[in-house]
Amino acid sequence: MSLPITKTPKCYVGGAFIRSESGRIYEIHRSSGEFLANIPLCSRKDLRNAVEAAAKGGAGWAKRSPYNRAQILYRLAEMLESRAAEMAAVTSTEETRASIDRIVHFAGWADKYEQVLGSVNPVASSHFNFTVTEPVGIVGILAPEESPLLALLTLILPAITAGNSVVALASKSRPYPSILLGEMLAVSDLPGGVINLLTGDRAELLATFATHEHLRALAATADTSEATALQKGAADSVKRVVIHDPKTDWFSAAHDSPYAIRDFTEAKTVWHPIGS
C-alpha cells in the first residue's frame, strides 16, 4: 500500500494559498493525540497584507449586482455540500449542515436586504429623499475557538452579503475547518480577496485588528478584556465594533437576520430634486 499524500494547510488570502510571511507554524493534533499538520502562525504583517488584499478584491465585489452576489454565495453552499463529509469529519455533521443552511439563508438576502433596511423618506420639501445601504468597506473578524466553521461563517456572511470584504482570524485550536473553507472559497466564484482567512494567535493580532485604519468594522467574539482592547483601539479611527458573547449559541435561528447585515452597512441619504 502506498503512503498517502498529506496536505500542507495554507491560509486563503487574496485568492491565493499562502504560508505566513514570518515562516512560523504551529502544530495541531488529532483528538487521538497524533500529529495532524502544521498550521501557519500568521503575523501582524500577514494581517496587514490581508487587509491590502481585501481592499483590492473588495472594490469589485461591492459593485457586483445583488443578484450576482446571491448566486455566488449560493455557489459557496454548493461547494460546501459537495465536500460536506470531509468538513463534517473536522467539525460535525450538525455543524456542517447548519453552516450550509446559513450560507443559503444569506445568499437569499443579498438581493433583498436593501428593501428591508432602506427607505423612501416623506420629507416636507420638494425632494425625492431616499436612504440606501452601502458596505462599510473591510471588516475584521475574530472567530471563537468553538464552532470553528459555523461561528466563523455566521460572522463573515452578513458582512460579505452587504458587499464588504473581510479579514478573518479562525479558531486557534481548531483551524482546520477554515483551511478547508478556503479551498472551497477558491472554487466558489467569490472573487479573490473578498474573504481572507488567517490562522494564528489571537492575542498577538488583536491590537492590529483594533487599530488598523482600513478595517472599518470589527465583528468579534470576545471576553470583556478583549472587547475593551478592541473598542479602545477602534476609537482611534471611529470604527464600529460588534461584540458577540463567547457563549453565543451559533445554531440559533436568531442569527438569520438582515439586521446582522445592517451592522456592516452605512446608511446614505440622498436628497434628489423634483422639478417643478
Added chain:
Amino acid sequence: MPAKSPRSKSQARELLFGDLWEFDPAPESAPAFIDDRYRLFIDGKHSAPRSKKYFDSISPRDGKKLAEIPVANAADVDAAYQAAAKAFKSWSKLPGAERGKYLFRIARLLQDRSREFAVAETLDGGKPIKESRDFDLPMAAAHFFYHAGWADKLDYVAPGRRLNPLGVIGQVIPWNFPLLMLAWKIAPALATGNTVVLKPAETTSITALKFATLLEQAGLPPGVVNIVTGAGETGAAVVNHPLAAKIAFTGSTEVGKIIQRSLAGTGKKLTLELGGKAANIVFDDAPLDQAVEGIINGIFFNQGHVCCAGSRLLVQEGIETEIIARLKRRLATLRTGDPLDKNTDIGAINSAEQLGRIRELVQSGIDEGAEIHQSSCQLPKQGFYHAPTLFTGVAQSHRIAREEIFGPVLSIMSFRTPEEAIEKANNTCYGLSAGVWTDKGSKILMMASRLKAGVVWANTYNKFDPSSPFGGYKESGFGREGGKHGLLDYASLAPLDITR
C-alpha cells in the same frame, strides 16, 4: 473689437450701493423670559446643584451675562440617572399610544412658545433670529411631532423584530443647534420607551432648561427626562455613569473618540454624530443662480457652525472664475451683525473660544498661501463676530481644506472631471455630507453613489427633515438620527416569536 468678458457684462447690470444707505435696525422684541439663575431638572423637580456652583452664560451677541447656569457634579448626575432608571420602569411599560400623546403635547407646546424659545436661542447662542425662528424651532417641533406618531407603531419599524427600549440614555449635545439637537435626541429616545439624562452644551444651556418648564406643562412623568448642565466634567459623568444603557453624542470627532474609548468594555451602546468637512461640488451644467445661493447657505448658515457645512467648495474648472465672481458679489450683500435683528444673515460666533479657533485657522490659510476675500462689512464692537470669508487658491493639503473650521469660512478648489471631484471629495477622514450641483439627474445619482458621505444633497444644501436619516461615514461617526433608521439606534431588536 475685443470680446466682452461675461464678468464685465454682469457687472454692468449690478447696483452697488455700498454704504450709501443702511437698513434700519429691526430687532425682534418678543420677550425671551430668561431667568437670572437656573436650576437642574431632575426627577421632575427644579433643584439647586449639589455642587452649589454656577457659571455665567454669556450672550455672544454683546458679551454680556444672560443667566447663571448650575454646574452638575457627579452626585447630581447620579441623582438624574437614579430618577431616570426609576421612571423607566413605568415609562417603558406605558402603551405606545400614551407615550406618543406626551410627545404630541411637547410638539404643540413648542409651537405655542416658539417665539419665546427662538429669541432665547438667539440671545444665548448667537444665531440670527430669522434662523432660530424659521428653522430651529419649527424643526424641533417637527421632530417631536414625527416621533410622537411612531410610539405606537414600533412593530412596523423592523420586519420580523420587536423594538425593545434600552433603558436610560445619556445624551450629550453641542452648542450649534441647542434646542434642535435636544429634540433630535429626546424625541426618538422617548418614542421607543427609553428615559433620558441630557446634558446641553456649556455655552448654550438656557433653552434646554426652559424646555424643562415645557415638560412640566406637558405633564411628562417625573424622571423621564432629566437635564443636567455643566462643562466637560459633567459630560464625563453623564457618559461614564454605570446606569447608562446607551450614550448618544453629537459634537467634535476629538471628544467622540474619547467617549468611544471610555465606553470600551462597558457594553453600553453608542451613537456618534461627529465632525465633517463636506465637499460641495458644482458642475459646469449646474443652475448657477441656484448653486450660488446653495453655496452661501451651505457655508454661512448658522455662521458655519454646522457639522455638515459645505466648507470645501469644488467647482468645475470652466465655471470657476464665474462662480468666484458671483460669490464675491453675494458675499458683499450678506448682513453680519446683531443676531436679534430680523435682517441679519450672519449672527454672532457662539463663544470667544470658538472665535479664536476660527481666527487661528483663517490665519493658517493666509500663512499657507491661500488668498482671502472678505466683505468690508462693519462688525459690531461688542460681542463675538467674524466676517464671512472666502479662500481661493486652496490646496488639498492646507489646514483650511482638511480641518473642520466650524465658522463662516469657505475654501474654494477646482476640478476637471467627475472622477477628480469624487477623489477630492472623499479625500478626508470625515464623511458626513456632500453637495452636488448639476442639471443632470443621472449625474446626481452617479455622484451620490460614489461619495463616501451619509447625506448627499443635490441642487440643495443643509436640508433636514425628521423622516430623513442623518449621520456620517468614517470619522464623522456612526448611527443615524431621524427616520426609522434613527429609531433602530434607540432599541434592541428581539425576534417576534420569542417575546410574544
